[in-house]
Amino acid sequence: MQNTRLSYNNTIGVFNILPIGGAGGGLSNSSVAVLENVHLDNNTAGFRGGGMRGGINSTTEARNVASTNSTIEHGGGIYNGSRLTLTESKVTDNISFLAPGGIFNDGGQVTVDQKTVISGNRPTNCTPSSPPVPNCFG
Structure with a gap:
């Protein structure tokens, strides 16, 4: 996917007044995805x-890739359960109810280059992730 903006998508449903829903408000990948010059903003899972x-x-x-989004549980910007490589990307100002708000690595492998910015996510950028996300602090 190149030169694309994925905005204002959500996977939230309501059942008996409790929010429920899927994962990957902007994009849910179960195979192989290559993203270049993509903006993921204001999506909700x-x-x-x-x-x-x-x-x-x-x-x-x-x-x-730039990601500014929110989610109900955790991993406001990105949830990774397998392999993720970020190059010259921004994961900023994402919000989630539980930490982390930026990138939640759930047993996968994450590679982050020195030019990628991960900051301003709430309640944390990448902590707690297991294994930890490289070049991500807080």
């Missing part, structure tokens, strides 16, 4: 990955 979700056995490569 009911579970994980308001901007983007990388599921089990998936590979996501993101070059010059």
